[in-house]
Amino acid sequence: MPDLQQTYTALVEHLRETAVLRSCGGLLGWDEQTCLPPEGAEHRANQGALIAGLVHERSTSPKIGEWLTELAVVEGLKGAESPEAAVVREARRNYERSTKLPRKLVEELSRVGTLSQQEWVVAKKNKDFAHFEPWLTKMIGLKREEAQAVGIPKGGVIYDALLDDYEPGASTAEINSVFAPLREATVTLLSDIRGSGKRPDDSILTRSYPVDAQGEFAKKGASAIGFSFTAGRLDVSAHPFCSGIGPGDCRLTTRYNEFHFPGAFFGVLHEAGHGIYEQGLPRAQFGTCLGEAASLGIHESQSRMWENLVGRSLPFWKHFYPQAQAAFSDALKGVKLEEFHAAINDVQPSWIRVEADEITYNLHIMLRFELEQQLIDGRLEARDVPDAWNSAFQRDFGMTPPDASLGCLQDVHWSAGLLGYFPTYSLGNMFAAQLFEAAREKLGDLDAMFARGEFMPLKEWLNTSVHAHGQRYRSGRLIELVTGKKPTPDALIRHLNSRFRPLFGV
Template sequence: MDSQEQSLIQSFMRRSRELIDLKSVLEILTWDQETMMPSRAGPFRARQFSALSALYHQKLTSPDLGETLERLSTEELGLWPQAAVREMRREHEKAVKLPEELVRELAETTSLAYGAWVEARQKSDFASFSPWLEKVLKLKQEEARCLQFSDSLYEALLDHYEPGMTVGRLDELFAVIRPNLTSLLHQILSASKQPDRDLLKGKFPAAQQEAFGRDVLTAMGFQWDAGRLDRSPHPFCSGLSPLDVRITTRYSEEDFCSSLFGMIHEGGHALYEQGLDPEHYGSLACDGISLGIHESQSRLWENQIARSRAFWDHWFPRLLQTFPGQLDHVSLEDFVHAINRVEASLIRVEADEVSYGLHVILRYELEKQMVEGDLKVQDLEEAWNTSMKEYLEIVPSNSAEGVLQDVHWSMGGFGYFPTYLLGNLYGAQIFHQVGEELPDLEESIAAGNLIPLREWLGQQIHGKGKTVGAEELIEQISGKPLNSDYFLDYLKNKFTPLYGLS
C-alpha cells in the first residue's frame, strides 16, 4: 500500500471513529433514559436524540465520505480494513436514501413513545399508548419505503438487524419449527411427570439476588472494570465500547429466577461486547455480526449452560447459602426440573425454552402484518389475544401481560423479534460444535469453571467482529449451513428425560 492509499485509509478511519463516538453518545442517552433519567425529562431527551441523530446522519451521508468509500472499495485491503469499508458503505448507502427530517422525527418520536409505553404498561392501558404506536409505525413504514429492495416492506427493516436474512427464509424456517414446538409443548403439558409449581416460592431479597447474580457473572468472565449492572423496566445490554458494557435486570422478591436468568442472558450479550477487539474500536467491523448471532450467545448461556444439571452441581449449594431457609426443602434434581418447567405462559422474557419460540413467531407475524399494512394498530390487541389463544391456548387478562409487555415497538424495533428465535437456532448449532471440541466441558461447568467456554466463544465468534457474516460464521464453526434440526433435537434430548416422555 503506497503513501496515498495509506493516507486515504487514515482519513477514512478518522471519520469512522467520529461516527462511532457519536453513536456511543446516543447509546449512553438511551441507557440513561431506561435506567436513571427523571421521568419529566422525556421531552428534552427526545430533542437531544433528534439533534444528535441528525448530526450523525449528516456525517454518515457526507459526499466526501461516499467518495472515499468508492475509492477504497477498489483497493486490496486486509481483512479488518476491508470489513470496515464494507460495513460503512452499507450504512452510508442506506442513510443517503433517508431524508434528514425523517431521521429527526423518528429519533424524537421513538424517545417520547418509550416514555408513553412505560407509563401505559404500568397502568395496563393500551389505549393510551396506541396513538404513539401509530406514529412510530407510520414513520417506520416511511423508512421502509425509502430503503425497500424487495417486494416486502418488512424485509427492509429486518435487514437492520439480520443482514442478508429474508422473509422467505424466515417463513421457511418457522414453518418447520412451529409445529414441532407445538407438538412438544402438548406432549410435555400432558406428561404425568410435572414439577411442583410452588417449589421455588419464597422470599428472596433483591440485594441477595443481585449479589448472587454478580458472582455468576464474574464466573462467566464478565469484566467489572469494563461494565456495570443496573435496573430497568425491561432488561437489556448496551455495548458502548468493548471497555464500557452495561447490562440491566429487574427484580421480583417472590421469584429469583426472573432476575438471575435475566442477568445471565444479558451477561451473554455482554461477553460478546467485551470480547470484541478494542484495537479495532472505531470501525463498524468492531461489532456483533447480527442480532441473531448476538442472541445466540445470550440464549446459550441462559439455557444450555445455566439451566443445566452440571451448572447447578456447583451453584446450588451457594444458592441455598444465599437464601437461608427458603429452598432447604428442595433437592437438586427437583430444582433442575423446576427451573426447566414448561408451560403455556403469557410473558415472553420469562417463557421456557419450548414455548419461547411460539412467542417470537407470534410477534413476527403481527409486526410483519403491521408494517405491510395488513393490520391496524387499533386492531392489534385483539389480534394479539387471538394469536395467543391459537399459539399457546391462553389469553392475557390485561394489556400489561399481553400486547404491552415488550418495549421493542415503542422504540421502532420492527424486524427485531425474529432474531430471538434465530438466536436459538444459531446457539444450538454452535453449542453442538462446542461439545465436539470441548469434550470435558460438562465436568468443567460442574466444577464452576466457565472460562474454557468463554474463551472458545471469544476465539470462534466474539473476536471476529463483522469480518464474516452470520451464515458464513455458522458454516465456519459447524461445517454446515443453518439447520433447525440442531435446535429441535436439543429440545427433545433435554425435555424427554425431564418429563418422562416416550
C-alpha cells in the same frame, strides 16, 4: 492513482469519530431507561434527536462516497473476506442505507422513540393500551416511511427493509422457511409433554427471594461466566437490556421480583451473555465493522447460550446450587438439587416472553414476527393490535391475556421503533445450539467443566471463534466457518428434545 492506504485510513478515522458520537446517544439512552426523571423526557427526546441528526449528517457525508469509490478495488486486492474488504463492504452498506433516509425522518424516529418509551412505561404500569395507541400509531407510520425510503429488496417484501437492519442479508421468506420446521417440532414436543401428566413443583421458585440477595447472587453468576464488572455494571430498568456504550463500558440492566427467582437471575445471565460479546469485540477496531457484532441473531446466540444451554443445565447447578442454598436458605430449605433443576425447566404456557421456558419461547417470537409483518405492510393497524395479539395468543397458547400488560404491552421494542428485531431472538436460539454443539466437539466434556465451576474454556472459545471476527463475516457465513455447517434449526431441535424428554419421561 489515489493512495489507497491513506484513503482507507481517512475512512476508518471518520467511522471511529462517528461511532464515538453515536455512543454518546447510547449513553443518553441507557440513562433514559435507568435514571431519567419523568419530567425530563421531552428534553431527552430533543437531545437524542439532535445526536441522531448529527450522526446521520456524518454518516451521509459526500466524503464517504468518494472514499468508497476509491476503495472499490480493495476486495480484488485483498480478497473478499479480508478485514479491509469487510470494512469497505459494511461502510458502503451503511452509507447507502443512510443516504436514503432524510435527516428529518432520522431525528423524528429518535425523538418519538424517546417519548414513546416513556408513555409505554406508563401504559404498561396502568394496563392501558389506549394510552399507548397514539404513540404506536405514530411509530408504525414512521417505520413504514423508513422501510419505503430504504426500499424493498428485489424479490422481497417491505418488512425485509427493516429486518436487514438487524440481520444483514436475511429475508422474511428465509426466516419463515426455518421457522416452519421449528414450529412443527415445538408443537409435537409440547403435545408429548402435556400428555405426560408430569409437572415439577414450580412453587419453589415463587417463595421469598430477597431482592438484595438476588442482586448479589446474579452478579456472582455473571462474573463466573466471564462478564467483567470492571468494564461493566448492572442496574435496574423496566425492561432488561444490555448497552455496549464503547470499549470498557458495557451496561446491563435487570428487574427484580421478590417472589419470582428465575426472572432476575436468568435475565442477568442473558444480558451478561450479550455483555461478554460486547467485551470480547476487538477494542482497537471500535468504530469499524470489525469491532461490531456480526448481527442481532449472533448477539442473541451468545445471551441465549449462557442463559439456557449453560444456565439451566444440571451441571451448572451442581456447582451453583450450594451457593444458592446459602443465599436463599429459607426458600430452598429441604429442596433437592434435582427438584430445583426440574422447576427452572418447567414447561407451560406463560404470558411473558422473557420468562418463558425454552420450548414455548420460540412461539412467543413467531407471534411477534407475524404481527410485525402485518403492521408494516398495512394489514394491521395499531388500534387493532390487542385483538390481533389475543387471537394469536389463544391460537398458539390456548389462553387469552387478561390485560394488555401481560399481552401486547409487555415488550419495549415497538415503542422504541425496533421492528424487525424480534425474529433475531429465535435465530439466536438456533445459532446458539449449533455453536454449542461445535464447542462440545472442540472442548470436550463441557458438563464436567461446568460442574466444577469452569466456564472460561467456553467463554474463551467464543471469544476467539465468534467475538474476535466482529462483522467480518455475515451471520450465516460465520456459523458455517465455526461449525462446518450452514445454519439450520436441527441442533436446536435436538437440544430441546434431549433436555426436556428425559425431564418429562416422554
